Amino acid sequence: MTGEPNTRLSDLFGLAGWSKGELARLVNRQAAAMGHPQLATDTSRVRRWIDMGESPRDPVPGVLAALFTERLGRVVTIEDLGFGRRGRVGKRRDSGTDHHPDQLPWAPERTAAVLTEFTGMDLMLNRRGLVGAGAALAAGSTIAGPMYDWLHSDPALAAEAPRTSDPLHADPAGLDRYEAAPVGSEEIEALEHSVEVFRAWDASRGGGLQRKAVVGQLNEVGGMLAYRHPDHLQRRLWGVAANLAVLAGWMSHDVGLEPTAQKYFVIAAHAAREGGDRPRAGEALSRAARQMVHLGRPDDALDLMKLAKSGSGDETLPRTQAMLRTIEAWAQAAMGRGQAMRRTLGEAEELFVSDKSDVPPPSWMQMFDEADMHGMQALAFRTLAEHDPGAAIVAQRHAKQALELRVNGRQRSKIFDYISLASACFIANDPEQADRYARLALVSMGETSSHRTWDRLREMYRLTGQFSGYAGIQDLREEIELSMPPSQKKAKGTQI
Numbered sequence: 001m002t003g004e005p006n007t008r009l010s011d012l013f014g015l016a017g018w019s020k021g022e023l024a025r026l027v028n029r030q031a032a033a034m035g036h037p038q039l040a041t042d043t044s045r046v047r048r049w050i051d052m053g054e055s056p057r058d059p060v061p062g063v064l065a066a067l068f069t070e071r072l073g074r075v076v077t078i079e080d081l082g083f084g085r086r087g088r089v090g091k092r093r094d095s096g097t098d099h100h101p102d103q104l105p106w107a108p109e110r111t112a113a114v115l116t117e118f119t120g121m122d123l124m125l126n127r128r129g130l131v132g133a134g135a136a137l138a139a140g141s142t143i144a145g146p147m148y149d150w151l152h153s154d155p156a157l158a159a160e161a162p163r164t165s166d167p168l169h170a171d172p173a174g175l176d177r178y179e180a181a182p183v184g185s186e187e188i189e190a191l192e193h194s195v196e197v198f199r200a201w202d203a204s205r206g207g208g209l210q211r212k213a214v215v216g217q218l219n220e221v222g223g224m225l226a227y228r229h230p231d232h233l234q235r236r237l238w239g240v241a242a243n244l245a246v247l248a249g250w251m252s253h254d255v256g257l258e259p260t261a262q263k264y265f266v267i268a269a270h271a272a273r274e275g276g277d278r279p280r281a282g283e284a285l286s287r288a289a290r291q292m293v294h295l296g297r298p299d300d301a302l303d304l305m306k307l308a309k310s311g312s313g314d315e316t317l318p319r320t321q322a323m324l325r326t327i328e329a330w331a332q333a334a335m336g337r338g339q340a341m342r343r344t345l346g347e348a349e350e351l352f353v354s355d356k357s358d359v360p361p362p363s364w365m366q367m368f369d370e371a372d373m374h375g376m377q378a379l380a381f382r383t384l385a386e387h388d389p390g391a392a393i394v395a396q397r398h399a400k401q402a403l404e405l406r407v408n409g410r411q412r413s414k415i416f417d418y419i420s421l422a423s424a425c426f427i428a429n430d431p432e433q434a435d436r437y438a439r440l441a442l443v444s445m446g447e448t449s450s451h452r453t454w455d456r457l458r459e460m461y462r463l464t465g466q467f468s469g470y471a472g473i474q475d476l477r478e479e480i481e482l483s484m485p486p487s488q489k490k491a492k493g494t495q496i
Helices: 007-016 020-033 043-051 060-072 108-128 140-152 185-205 211-224 231-254 258-274 278-294 298-311 318-334 338-354 370-384 391-405 411-427 431-445 451-463 471-483
Strands: none
Touching (some): 020 043, 060 108, 108 231, 108 258, 185 231, 231 258, 278 318, 318 338, 370 391, 411 431
8 A cells, every 4th residue: 555546546437437335336246257256345445445555456456457448448457557466576677666567668577468468358348349449648758758768778588587497487477367378389380470361451451350350369479478488489479479469559540449559559569679679669669650640649759750760779671761761751741841751751762772672571561662662652742731732743643653563452552542642632733633533542442441541531521622613522522421431420520
């Protein structure tokens, strides 16, 4: 007991709208349903948790996490409630504390615990049909600041991970796990292949249809990481965890589950770093930055990109560095910094062409090819065109080049290219061509489960207003209004 209020629990308690007596009764009822009928929580005990900082004993933290998750319709973990885990070993001075256990960065032994619990709660939301979008995003500086020194230091995989005389020691992380088991190279190879399958599906159809499968696979990998495998296998498992967490985050972002997505990106950065793959950790953070630009927070994106670029390490391949530069340029464009954006894109082009492909790219970079390079340039120039209309012509050129280079299986990227092209045409006062490309995007929209494509289309719809007197554009506006999913018709205070 700290004697000080548990502000995290207090905030969530206020959002839930329960009385203290009601929460006590719910805890007893939920605990009995989870196999703990002996629990007898009362109002005074709930008051001590909230007002005095008392940490309840197991199984209460897990019971509370389940109750708040169901009540608020988003993932709430034990860490979110302000409770620390017992039995952790090897805690580092710069890692999360008992009273603020989710303080970044996490200690190495906690990453598997965090991802296992978070995915378990996320799956529970799926089963009960709840919507996981009710939390606030953390600011970019809130993530980047505490993680800077940690990401720039050497990973602690071999030196700091818990060990016993048994190389397959299961670390008692305090989680309610299914019967996990150690795995060998064949099982890890199968997991690595599953990542490729999920990644290809996401690129083609969007994140909605396979998100639950990816989260479930990541949950299983978290259980595997409870065992201390030989170093070469442990590193590969961390790599699988990082790749799955990035996919879970990207798919969550693609369907509008933004706080959930951000949590997965942070988990991915931790997993990659624990596996010794700093470039992968940087790429995971760059996904969080892309999310921020999409949500209209480019200043937060630049905070994250500063960490992603510097923390990726000297071993980062030129093509990966080029990809990071394109995201930075998009954020600069969103802030109207045309000169900085052009300089950053120039650096990206130089890095991209300097990559001689003599070193095979990691699996997570194989999606970033010349078409993606042009696609990101088109997006940056189209975004800048909101501040400088002259950039629209350059955006059109890059979007057309991207579309010429797109391969089959990248349907979502093609839709984004068409929307960038149509938007640039509207800004350049060419409604006839804009109409053509907008319809090419619209005809493919129903083939994916991506909410982001509708977000971008809604931005383009705003540009059609000044041309509504044109018969063709008025028809286009009506088609968009009819085809827009109900959940997408009203966003950011603008109704279609």
